[in-house]
Amino acid sequence: xxxxxxxxxxxxxxxxxxxxxxxxxxxxxxxxxxxxxxxxxxxxxxxxxxxxxxxxxxxxxxxxxxxxxxxxxxxxxxxxxxxxxxxxxxxxxxxxxxxxxxxxxxxxxxxxxxxxxxxxxxxxxxxxxxxxxxxxxxxxxxxxxxxxxxxxxxxxxxxxxxxxxxxxxxxxxxxxxxxxxxxxxxxxxxxxxxxxxxxxxxxxxxxxxxxxxxxxxxxxxxxxxxxxxxxxxxxxxxxxxxxxxxxxxxxxxxxxxxxxxxxxxxxxxxxxxxxxxxxxxxxxxxxxxxxxxxxxxxxxxxxxxxxxxxxxxxxxxxxxxxxxxxxxxxxxxxxxxxxxxxxxxxxxxxxxxxxxxxxxxxxxxxxxxxxxxxxxxxxxxxxxxxxxxxxxxxxxxxxxxxxxxxxxxxxxxxxxxxxxxxxxx
Amino acid sequence: xxxxxxxxxxxxxxxxxxxxxxxxxxxxxxxxxxxxxxxxxxxxxxxxxxxxxxxxxxxxxxxxxxxxxxxxxxxxxxxxxxxxxxxxxxxxxxxxxxxxxxxxxxxxxxxxxxxxxxxxxxxxxxxxxxxxxxxxxxxxxxxxxxxxxxxxxxxxxxxxxxxxxxxxxxxxxxxxxxxxxxxxxxxxxxxxxxxxxxxxxxxxxxxxxxxxxxxxxxxxxxxxxxxxxxxxxxxxxxxxxxxxxxxxxxxxx
Ligand code: SF4
Ligand code: SF4
Numbered sequence: 152x153x154x155x156x157x158x159x160x161x162x163x164x165x166x167x168x169x170x171x172x173x174x175x176x177x178x179x180x181x182x183x184x185x186x187x188x189x190x191x192x193x194x195x196x197x198x199x200x201x202x203x204x205x206x207x208x209x210x211x212x213x214x215x216x217x218x219x220x221x222x223x224x225x226x227x228x229x230x231x232x233x234x235x236x237x238x239x240x241x242x243x244x245x246x247x248x249x250x251x252x253x254x255x256x257x258x259x260x261x262x263x264x265x266x267x268x269x270x271x272x273x274x275x276x277x278x279x280x281x282x283x284x285x286x287x288x289x290x291x292x293x294x295x296x297x298x299x300x301x302x303x304x305x306x307x308x309x310x311x312x313x314x315x316x317x318x319x320x321x322x323x324x325x326x327x328x329x330x331x332x333x334x335x336x337x338x339x340x341x342x343x344x345x346x347x348x349x350x351x352x353x354x355x356x357x358x359x360x361x362x363x364x365x366x367x368x369x370x371x372x373x374x375x376x377x378x379x380x381x382x383x384x385x386x387x388x389x390x391x392x393x394x395x396x397x398x399x400x401x402x403x404x405x406x407x408x409x410x411x412x413x414x415x416x417x418x419x420x421x422x423x424x425x426x427x428x429x430x431x432x433x434x435x436x437x438x439x440x441x442x443x444x445x446x447x448x449x450x451x452x453x454x455x456x457x458x459x460x461x462x463x464x465x466x467x468x469x470x471x472x473x474x475x476x477x478x479x480x481x482x483x484x485x486x487x488x489x490x491x492x493x494x495x496x497x498x499x500x501x502x503x504x505x506x507x508x509x510x511x512x513x514x515x516x517x518x519x520x521x522x523x524x525x526x527x528x529x530x531x532x533x534x535x536x537x538x539x540x541x542x543x544x545x546x547x548x549x550x551x552x553x554x555x556x557x558x559x560x561x562x563x564x565x566x567x568x569x570x571x572x573x574x575x576x
Numbered sequence: 577x578x579x580x581x582x583x584x585x586x587x588x589x590x591x592x593x594x595x596x597x598x599x600x601x602x603x604x605x606x607x608x609x610x611x612x613x614x615x616x617x618x619x620x621x622x623x624x625x626x627x628x629x630x631x632x633x634x635x636x637x638x639x640x641x642x643x644x645x646x647x648x649x650x651x652x653x654x655x656x657x658x659x660x661x662x663x664x665x666x667x668x669x670x671x672x673x674x675x676x677x678x679x680x681x682x683x684x685x686x687x688x689x690x691x692x693x694x695x696x697x698x699x700x701x702x703x704x705x706x707x708x709x710x711x712x713x714x715x716x717x718x719x720x721x722x723x724x725x726x727x728x729x730x731x732x733x734x735x736x737x738x739x740x741x742x743x744x745x746x747x748x749x750x751x752x753x754x755x756x757x758x759x760x761x762x763x764x765x766x767x768x769x770x771x772x773x774x775x776x777x778x779x780x781x782x783x784x785x786x787x788x789x790x791x792x793x794x795x796x797x798x799x800x801x802x803x804x805x806x807x808x809x810x811x812x813x814x815x816x817x818x819x820x821x822x823x824x825x826x827x828x829x
Binding site: 562566 | 641653654655656657680690691692693694696780781
């Protein structure tokens with residue numbers, strides 16, 4: 152790996168502590184990813200991006216900033232990337248998926264907070280993540296209680312912009328989210344000093360739709376009986392899509408898909424025949440959280456779909472491209488970013504259950520695992536409906552609760568192992 | 577071919593040898609799991625061999641926490657699958673199986689002999705054998721004494737679910753002179769209510785027939801309390817503590 156120490160230092164990072172993370176990551180990545188057999192060759196690009204996760208892309212952001220560009224960090228897929236992009240900023244996802252940052256977050260937050268939130272705050276306050284140094288503005292949203300209050304703490308150290316996401320989906324809520332997106336546009340214009348034109352916004356919508364389409368194309372291979380790529384690999388690509396350059400990753404995903412097409416023609420599968428197909432649903436799996444996929448796939452299952460924010464919710468529907476004025480385009484963004492994402496922060500949220508059932512069928516899942524990050528109240532409570540409705544539909548379901556530590560790996564192996572055995576008999 | 581099932585749990589290791597037709601249990605072995613599952617597994621094998629069976633005529637399946645520490649096993653399966661299978665053998669094909677283990681408690685729903693769903697208690701030891709063991713220790717009783725005390729006690733409420741908190745609750749109860757009988761009875765009641773709440777989470781699966789497996793199957797008092805708590809008669813069988821091992825043996829191919 153190239154040496155990025157001077158860049159990290161100039162970003163004001165705690166380089167010493169950060170080195171510990173740099174030392175741990177290759178081992179973890181090797182165990183989970185490089186040990187897989189028969190991986191598509193085009194995974195090389197993604198391997199490289201992860202190997203240099205805190206170097207390659209951050210260096211590009213540094214370059215962008217040198218030229219007067221701005222970086223906007225986000226934490227939720229309800230917040231449209233099209234807006235900062237159309238204003239000439241770079242948008243990057245910031246959700247953190249490593250235990251490494253959790254103790255730092257616990258210095259400010261109660262231990263009974265979801266690990267995603269704790270890790271995100273820890274990454275900033277401990278100065279051990281370059282993305283958290285590079286963002287000129289952090290966009291928070293009041294989705295769950297944990298995030299909402301954590302942003303108040305984060306704002307003591309970072310430039311925050313908070314969006315008020317409605318918690319229901321009535322016409323007046325859409326109207327409100329529409330206004331919020333308008334406000335976000337103005338804010339991004341102020342931040343970058345660039346006026347957003349209809350042409351810019353249209354281009355941003357097209358650019359990000361292309362990324363979605365590439366991810367949709369990738370997902371389509373997981374519907375096949377012979378699955379040419381592991382669930383782990385698709386998860387990794389989805390996670391990278393949150394922070395990589397959109398045009399470049401789109402190309403790389405499409406290149407990978409060309410290879411997968413060849414594999415599909417020859418009925419190549421990375422799983423043995425009869426492997427049980429699992430749909431995951433629930434809370435997000437932020438990079439580098441590969442725990443569940445790793446457990447499921449080493450126990451002899453295959454993850455075929457994630458009904459998650461790091462999954463189909465991120466890419467399934469495209470933004471309508473027909474708008475010509477800014478207002479029209481923002482209406483279309485509102486439709487997509489509120490209407491097509493079924494997060495447990497909304498009430499009611501039947502659409503999510505419908506999605507799970509639909510996806511289970513489309514991806515021919517044998518069973519569903521409902522994953523809850525510890526202390527995430529909204530998904531935990533919604534698990535009641537997930538379980539009941541899937542039972543009614545005759546789809547086997549297992550609920551698991553977990554965090555970023557390895558303490559529960561053995562228990563998870565027993566539960567998930569038993570679930571796979573149950574599907575097999 | 578003979579079939580061996582080895583169930584290495586957190587407190588006890590159980591093994592059975594089953595005949596070719598998979599209908600009769602020829603040998604049963606019960607020993608503490610000890611510190612080292614590998615050594616326990618070795619001594620189980622030695623014991624079976626010492627009875628005159630040879631390794632070549634056996635298919636060995638391991639289950640339980642220690643299943644990965646049985647290097648000579650032909651196959652491993654989780655304890656859920658094995659307990660389900662074993663319970664079906666002992667109690668019938670359509671049952672709700674309750675297993676109160678040393679480390680965790682599980683409820684397994686069987687329909688036509690197949691596991692259709694299961695629940696396990698959360699990470700903590702509330703509602704498990706460990707909970708009772710800790711409480712018995714705290715009162716200076718063996719588990720057996722603990723149950724006979726409990727039988728004579730009045731059901732008082734232990735409000736802490738967490739083992740650590742319950743332990744200090746018990747200390748304060750003893751401090752104010754609450755009879756040990758009542759405390760023991762309350763502790764059993766606490767485990768029973770935890771089990772009942774696990775069951776109720778998936779009540780729709782249950783056909784009302786309950787079967788207890790695991791180390792507590794010979795405690796008449798636990799069975800009585802469980803039956804009261806679930807409002808049905810809980811069944812068990814003398815071999816129910818071997819259910820996991822029996823299931824493992826039956827699933828050997
Ligand atoms: S789970 Fe909800 S709050 Fe979290 S990123 Fe997804 S949509 Fe946003
Ligand atoms: S996982 Fe749940 S608690 Fe955590 S940030 Fe997302 S919605 Fe909030």
